[in-house]
Amino acid sequence: MLGFAAYCISKDKKLYRAMKNILGFYPGNIFLYRLAFMHRSASRVNGSLRSNNERLEYLGDSVISTAVAHYLFKRYPNKDEGFLTEMRSKMVSRATLNKVAAKMGLHELLHIDSKSGGYKSVDGNALEALMGAVFLDKGYRFTEKIIFRRLIAIHIDMDEIEKRDWNYKSKLIDWGQKERCKIHFQVLGTLNQKGKRLYKVAAMVNEESWGEGIDQSIKAAEQIASENAYKKRVIPYIEKQSKKGYRVPLADAETVQPADGPAPETRQAQVPDPIVSVPEPAPVHDAAPANTISASLFAPEVPEQKAE
Numbered sequence: 001m002l003g004f005a006a007y008c009i010s011k012d013k014k015l016y017r018a019m020k021n022i023l024g025f026y027p028g029n030i031f032l033y034r035l036a037f038m039h040r041s042a043s044r045v046n047g048s049l050r051s052n053n054e055r056l057e058y059l060g061d062s063v064i065s066t067a068v069a070h071y072l073f074k075r076y077p078n079k080d081e082g083f084l085t086e087m088r089s090k091m092v093s094r095a096t097l098n099k100v101a102a103k104m105g106l107h108e109l110l111h112i113d114s115k116s117g118g119y120k121s122v123d124g125n126a127l128e129a130l131m132g133a134v135f136l137d138k139g140y141r142f143t144e145k146i147i148f149r150r151l152i153a154i155h156i157d158m159d160e161i162e163k164r165d166w167n168y169k170s171k172l173i174d175w176g177q178k179e180r181c182k183i184h185f186q187v188l189g190t191l192n193q194k195g196k197r198l199y200k201v202a203a204m205v206n207e208e209s210w211g212e213g214i215d216q217s218i219k220a221a222e223q224i225a226s227e228n229a230y231k232k233r234v235i236p237y238i239e240k241q242s243k244k245g246y247r248v249p250l251a252d253a254e255t256v257q258p259a260d261g262p263a264p265e266t267r268q269a270q271v272p273d274p275i276v277s278v279p280e281p282a283p284v285h286d287a288a289p290a291n292t293i294s295a296s297l298f299a300p301e302v303p304e305q306k307a308e
Contacts, residue, residue: 032133041113053129060132097124168227
């Protein structure tokens with residue numbers, strides 16, 4: 001095997017063994033996996049070039065999302081689009097990916113500059129970068145099987161995910177973490193209505209009010225503000241990115257204020273077509289049962305690639 005042969009002569013035996021234990025195979029291009037665990041705080045600088053795992057993180061995010069969508073489509077043949085979308089949001093959320101990465105022991109492999117302070121979601125980001133590395137090293141179908149067998153089957157409790165409360169405040173915060181947007185809630189004031197005190201709260205995204213809510217408690221008002229922000233601003237943004245086929249960072253969008261005064265619209269900056277595109281998931285064969293995951297997706301082990 002090429003992977004095992006490379007392991008025998010490599011100086012990165014620790015990383016090779018870790019990938020074999022965690023993912024079930026020896027890497028082909030060990031450089032990709034080394035890069036996947038290099039946090040931006042520990043970037044290697046070569047002139048104007050900075051090497052870290054952020055590009056792999058971007059790629060792995062798309063790969064995981066596609067694989068999870070395929071998995072849910074086959075697992076729940078009778079569920080509608082809304083249910084599938086919500087389940088995917090739960091499974092690829094920052095909280096879920098951070099927990100999975102911690103269970104896999106990825107934090108021990110990370111290279112972080114401790115002097116730069118603490119960072120949020122570094123474990124989940126490393127998991128995305130790792131899946132991006134696997135995709136470039138082994139291809140999409142191989143990576144999809146890894147996600148099915150080594151991530152979902154072992155580390156994700158689907159019953160717990162299905163029962164988990166997923167409110168609009170959680171959705172908004174998770175989206176903000178993913179897009180690297182600063183999100184907080186600001187109490188704008190209080191109102192008196194028939195002897196009852198009501199709180200007016202704004203959902204602030206990058207110091208801009210995206211939605212407001214009024215209720216008898218601050219928490220309830222935050223939920224209403226989050227729902228308004230998510231439906232009016234986040235969902236249209238996600239739909240635009242989905243139509244483009246790639247994600248434009250929110251910071252790259254130009255904000256345009258309409259003349260009549262409603263919430264500002266965003267005009268996306270032009271971005272070149274991505275170099276790497278994720279192939280569509282494998283079709284569901286007619287021979288497979290309609291209400292079960294294909295048995296081939298959950299074989300006990302991922303076969304190592306043979307040398308050509």
